[in-house]
Amino acid sequence: MQIAENMVVSIHYTLTNKAGEKVDSSVEHGEPMAYLHGHGNIVPGLENALTGKSAGDKFDVSVNPEDGYGEHHAELIQEVPREAFQGVDHLETGMQFQADTGAGPRLFTITKIEGDTVTVDGNHPLAGEVLNFAIEVTAVRAASEEELEHGHVHGEGGHHH
Incomplete structure (x- = not known):
């Protein structure tokens, strides 16, 4: 089945x-990742x-930023006052939070804290990066009606309701 x-x-x-450093791997998580193709x-x-690939196929692919997590946008990096983080007692570099923006909710990462100024980045951590994947297709099947309705995989390797 293709x-x-x-x-x-x-x-x-x-x-x-691009430096050849491992960013993520399903192998380390033990289970293959399941997704709904075309959604x-x-x-x-x-x-x-x-x-067009089938179960058992193995291949490598490089994905350019425009077909991955997008280009890196400098305008998504902002300096904000520490008091913008009301209710958060301890801030540290690498913390992530969601904020409502004019373009809807966006995930921000704290990249620097200097005194009362916090630098946040709204880019995906892999924005602007070429993504190099080593892939092994382990299974292909038709989606259930419920999976098609919901737009994602249910059960093993997918979403559980």
Whole structure:
């Protein structure tokens, strides 16, 4: 069975950056990652590379930023006063929080704390990066009606309700 829209696909992956450093790996988590093909559950460049593949296929693919997590945008880096974090007693670099913006909710990461000024970055941590994937397709099946309605995989390797 070939990977196409509305198929549930399970893959093992290892993601490395351009320096060859491992960023993430499903192998370390023990279970393959399952997603619903054609529903935006994974970055577009990887989804496109998986189209037409079958269980047992192994391949490497590089995904450019525009087909991954997007370009890095300097305007998403801001300095804000520490008092903007009301109710948070302890701030540290690497902490993440969600804030409402004019473009809707966005995840921000604290990148620097200097006195009463906190620098936050609204870019995805992998924005602007070429994503290098080593992929093994472990299973392909038709999605259930409920999975299609919800737009994601249920059960093992997917979402549990």
